[in-house]
Amino acid sequence: xxxxxxxxxxxxxxxxxxxxxxxxxxxxxxxxxxxxxxxxxxxxxxxxxxxxxxxxxxxxxxxxxxxxxxxxxxxxxxxxxxxxxxxxxxxxxxxxxxxxxxxxxxxxxxxxxxxxxxxxxxxxxxxxxxxxxxxxxxxxxxxxxxxxxxxxxxxxxxxxxxxxxxx
Numbered sequence: 001x002x003x004x005x006x007x008x009x010x011x012x013x014x015x016x017x018x019x020x021x022x023x024x025x026x027x028x029x030x031x032x033x034x035x036x037x038x039x040x041x042x043x044x045x046x047x048x049x050x051x052x053x054x055x056x057x058x059x060x061x062x063x064x065x066x067x068x069x070x071x072x073x074x075x076x077x078x079x080x081x082x083x084x085x086x087x088x089x090x091x092x093x094x095x096x097x098x099x100x101x102x103x104x105x106x107x108x109x110x111x112x113x114x115x116x117x118x119x120x121x122x123x124x125x126x127x128x129x130x131x132x133x134x135x136x137x138x139x140x141x142x143x144x145x146x147x148x149x150x151x152x153x154x155x156x157x158x159x160x161x162x163x164x165x166x167x
Contacts, residue, residue, distance in 0.1 A: 026052070
């Protein structure tokens with residue numbers, strides 16, 4: 001149980017990892033809100049189950065990220081922690097055994113991975129750190145082992161996980 005009730009915003013809270021983080025935070029007594037991209041049905045179910053607010057966001061749109069985060073933080077009257085676990089695995093075909101994990105990556109695949117994984121995390125962290133500067137708080141970025149050691153994942157996925165570690 002948390003010593004005092006914390007207000008937490010989970011970016012990417014409708015994904016598997018994000019939804020588990022939301023559930024655990026709620027179980028520990030936190031007030032939570034989360035973001036989602038496409039899965040409105042699951043986001044509604046999760047927000048109803050956890051009695052919290054879900055915000056739809058497009059992590060490919062910088063202005064959407066900035067505006068929505070500022071709106072959410074204001075509606076919540078500040079936050080104590082922001083957990084960034086929004087991301088994408090990218091094109092599923094790149095994970096097949098037949099795929100060349102480097103040569104089969106298109107410019108669009110690379111750009112989308114850059115925007116959703118690295119750029120959105122950077123923009124979100126800037127917005128959140130600015131709003132937390134006076135009162136303090138925590139900004140946590142969830143990455144994966146792909147940024148630490150070689151795994152059979154597409155090159156761009158692993159490269160942008162390294163970027164997250166650097167933030």
